[in-house]
Amino acid sequence: MHNYKKIVLNNGIPLYLYNDKSLKQTFVSYIVKYGSSGRWFNFNLDGKEHNVSSGYAHYLEHLLGEHSKHGNIYTNFDSRCLNANAYTALDHTCYHFVGAGNIKKSIKELIEAIDCPVFDDKDVNQSRHAICEEASTWQDNYDVQAVNLVEKNLFSTYDEYDYTLSPIGNRQITKEITTQSLYDCYNAFYTDDNKVLVIAGNVNEEELVDYLNNIYANISSHQRRVILPNFDLEPMRTKEEEIVRKVDVDINSLGIKIKKPTNVSKEELVICMNFLINYLISSDSDFYLYLKSKNLLDFIYYGYTKITDNYIQLIHSYVSNNPKEYLKTARDKLYRKDMSFSEFEGIRRSLIAEEVRDCDDKYSAPSKFGDRLQYTENYSDLDIYKKITYERFMEILNMLRFDNYTMGKVKQLKK
Amino acid sequence: MDLSRLINDNGVYLYQDDNFNTINIQLSFNGKVGNREDAVNYVLCKYMMQSNEIYPSINQKMKELYAMDLYFFPQKIGKTSSIIVSADLVSPSIVEDDYLAGAFDFIKNIILHPKFTDANLLETIKRSYISTLAHKLSNSNNKAKRLFLDNVFDDENNKYGCSIDLEYISSIINSITLDDIKEAYKNSINEQTFYRGMVFGNISKEQFDLFRKYIPYKNNGDVLDYASKCKIVEDDSEVLDHDANESILYVTYETDKIDEGLSKVLSSIFNGGNGLCHQILREKYGLVYSSYISIYCYKKAFVFTTKIDKNNKQKAMEAIKEIISIAQDKNKLIELLKFAKEYIKNEDYLLSEKKDYILDYLDDYIRGIPDNFNYNDFIKNIDSYTEEEIAQHMGTLKLKNVFMYKGDKNA
Structure with a gap:
């Protein structure tokens, strides 16, 4: 597909x-x-x-x-x-x-x-x-x-x-x-x-x-006349920042930036990051339900990954009463790297289903190509989802270090 | 779309289409109406997806079933309230695993065996519900739409005001008990309240028959009363929001009775890049970023929505009057109507590739609203709509309500 x-x-x-x-x-x-x-x-x-x-x-x-x-x-x-x-x-x-x-x-x-x-x-x-x-x-x-x-x-x-x-x-x-x-x-x-x-x-x-x-x-060519910036060479940084707006609820966002390991193809990394997104913040993950039951999370409304030449970014936004504790719990979970085989298999099936559903909308799927071009020329991940093994996934997961993170918050200003 | 392919099995409809990779199932139950009832229905829907007598982890079970996308949600139309059970399954042919019997059994058990004992879960759902509403209200567009609907229709059963007033809606949500949702389940989700089902996608007749063995519900014959008797309120008012940047103007006209077919033709004349709204309000006067009309058939309301600079209300009002005068002139309508017909025919041609479109049309068709609108007949007779008819209808418009949501933030 x-x-x-x-x-x-x-x-x-x-x-x-x-x-x-x-x-x-x-x-x-x-x-x-x-x-x-x-x-x-x-x-x-x-x-x-x-x-x-x-x-x-x-x-x-x-x-x-x-x-x-x-x-x-x-x-x-x-x-x-x-x-x-x-x-x-x-x-x-x-x-x-x-x-x-x-x-x-x-x-x-x-x-x-x-x-x-x-x-x-x-x-x-x-x-x-x-x-x-x-x-x-x-x-x-x-x-x-x-x-x-x-x-x-x-x-x-x-x-x-x-x-x-x-x-x-x-x-x-x-x-x-x-x-x-x-x-x-x-x-x-x-x-x-x-x-x-x-x-x-x-x-x-x-x-x-x-x-x-x-x-x-029949069109004049457009040759490059400036040096295009390579933001990927910028050093990683950890920063927390918030802005204050008159909103009814605090809106938090968390970004984790990871140095890309060697000996892993971009496609495999994309797959691994999609597994991690599902593992951590998909509304049907056990971890998500655990966070909700502990009053650490109300809901997550947005999450995505980006993979560039040197870095991987995992970004999502959420509403929580206790964003600091949420961050600590999420990072602990990532550090433990303890995804079980049954969790892995459940996520794999979810991702396959997601790909299949995407393909049902024959035109909106290619319209998302612009985003994907940033990191891969391979449009569909279905075949890789079918092939990737638990052992290979854990091998890649163990190469990742989750040291650099950043938090943003649109903070509620009491009316 | 070939609606003659629809198979009706006692109120549960089948439309097979193997161009898709998935199977969509929808089951509709009649719920109770009212502000408190709406909140209870919402909590009930969320609760049923998380606690069940048969499955220790509903979540894990859904993943085993190729991440079946199963959810319950409340839906309000006119004076009715429904609870919908919707499931999206990956077709077994794609994953090469004949898992459908297990999936149908799962749907049945989720409907029949909820477990209403976990008070902590109820509190989590209520808290999340309040946060979700608060989050929605952080979006000025959502807030403006709700304020507008409350202002324009005199319909006590469908007030959104409760969800704008966070304090009020929070007090309702916080007062919901396990007994409330047990009662709502008992009254709303059973064979007697079941009124419609739809199965669409890559599914064989044999697989559909298997589904019916697990879900044997039949339409109980009740016809839901979709029509609302509410009236358009005569008013010209503004709401100032010091927290918002954008301003939105809603101008509502009352029309003569309008059916679904005419509504589709008018939408194509007024909306889109070549539509009257865009051509006059944006291209001719450069007043707005976006503008469009919405038609509320039951309520005989014809609404212009425009996002404008807060100081340009009068200019926009003049432009809207100009738009209406064009639409009342049959000579000026010739090209516009010709294009609208072409657009609708083209959309029909493309319909077979868009799952959401098909589902929406099937939903409207099966629901039979309003006036038993039949999409096939509409397309067949599209050329019978004339400029005279459109102009005559536009001549019946009476300005009733002007509502402006005024963002007044000095960003």
């Missing part, structure tokens, strides 16, 4: 293609590995230093799609009954659509919109108001703030991250962003070596690749 084939196009952009004759729709996503986090705030473009802040990547996302040489591509796609959207994450920006008709024409429009920007001052001003309203919505999302606080704590380059901890930026920043600064960011980070194309559908591979190479042949 979901076995993607990687094809490198003539301009170097990788195409991940999932070809399935049974699909009626085609899913297309164009990903740029440039997001809203602090690691892209300072850069030197053609000898000139630039300093921007959160909100720029997101503003660009709006302008490229809404004010392209083809007009507003989302309106165009909608008129062809295609479902289209875009989002800006901390570490990438993604433009995507899915539908059944006019696919080739729409792929061309999408690529040209992103690769041939034409927005001007008028367009920047026209989009400003809507973006301000979107920023307000995000500023009220305390769950995201709690998780982003942990991300911010993990890396020193995030120290400049906007106080609202929103990938959208805030109203004030949005009001001040200029057209020139957006083009500077575009020229620095929308380079061909920083882009990925993902297509899933019933397609003729040869025809499609020719078509894509033709589109790019």
Whole structure:
């Protein structure tokens, strides 16, 4: 299921293609590995230093799609009954659509919109108001703030991250962003070596690749002009931080950062981290139920792992009356490394079931590919879940050290 | 979608589709209505998933059954309240393990043999429930929607106010006892209160028959009263929230009786990137980030929801009036209606690939609400909707309620 084939196009952009004759729709996503986090705030473009802040990547996302040489591509796609959207994450920006008709024409429009920007001052001003309203919505999302606080704590380059901890930026920043600064960011980070194309559908591979190479042949290439930051080389740090907001309940977040062991493949590590997430914080884990019964945890609402070249991060957010005790208990549990065979087998079956359910939604699953690209080119973990043994899992678990952690909290301010 | 494939076995419906890897089962029971009853139903649902006479660890058993996703949840529609048992199973053909008999037996035992003796568990569930509500209210969007619904409908049975007032709802939750949930179980989850079942996905007829041996419930013939008699309250008011940044404007019109089919056509005209809301409020005036309409068929309510700058209420009101005047002009509706029909037909074509869509449509269809809406007939007759009909219907709109949730935080 979901076995993607990687094809490198003539301009170097990788195409991940999932070809399935049974699909009626085609899913297309164009990903740029440039997001809203602090690691892209300072850069030197053609000898000139630039300093921007959160909100720029997101503003660009709006302008490229809404004010392209083809007009507003989302309106165009909608008129062809295609479902289209875009989002800006901390570490990438993604433009995507899915539908059944006019696919080739729409792929061309999408690529040209992103690769041939034409927005001007008028367009920047026209989009400003809507973006301000979107920023307000995000500023009220305390769950995201709690998780982003942990991300911010993990890396020193995030120290400049906007106080609202929103990938959208805030109203004030949005009001001040200029057209020139957006083009500077575009020229620095929308380079061909920083882009990925993902297509899933019933397609003729040869025809499609020719078509894509033709589109790019008529577009100027975007060569790298800045040194892309490698945040993965930053030293680990342990930091606790909290922000105070008027909320009805404290929202805590915990991030654990682990130095990646050698002699373990990325795929195996992903699997092991998914086991750990399930072991610790899945709502059907015995440990989760134990924490609830001890009044250490009310509920967990978000958890994920990230694996980069040097590090593994395990991040989750939760509501607890006693977050410090929760942290201590969770870390003790990790240190003991005492997962039994029956626990392991139960989790393995859960993970298989999760993968199978994901595959039932044939298009939302590939839409998550952007996140996975950060650490693996292997889309589906089903086969590895089926194959991994208890002995191998315990061997990898014993290589992991859980020394560096960070906590964030959106703290309740009594009304 | 081919609804002629539906098999009705005494109120339990089967729709086979081996394009999917899973089997979804839903069983619906009639529950009691009211603020306190809602809270009791919620606690009952959570409790049943954690304590049972047969299984020492429900959790472990679910994992053995390929992480069967089994849950109980309360559902309110109109004046009715239901308790739904939902199970999502991995198809045995995928995992190469014929475990279905064990899975069906498990579902049966979870329904029939709960164990209501653990006071500590009850306290844990209550505490978690209060935290969950508090967490929901940290989201201004949730808070605004609940405040709006309370303001706009004069419906005492469906007040959300209790869940906005944390102190009030906490006092209700904290007063729930083991006897309360025992009583609720006795009254709500049994053969007499069972009214509908649905089995969907990668399951054979033989496997369905096996399921029916374990779960032999039949529809007892009762028809639930979905219609609500509540009215739209005439009002123009604002709620100021010093803790929120965003502002949301809700503008509610009363319409003539509106059926599910017309509601779908109108939604396609007003919503989406080419819809009237987006085109006028965002593209023409750049006033909002998002805007859309919702239609509450039972309550004859047609609601515009827009996220706007708190100072732009008047401009948004003018733009909404402009939108309505366009929709009342049959000449301006020609292109919009043409597109709406295409969109709906296309959606139908794609329906067979989306499990959630199929489940929603089957749910509506089997439920037969409102006015026995039949999706197949609707698609067959989609071209019969005319500009005149839409314009005439839009001419019946009467402005009744303007409600603004005003975020007033100086971030």
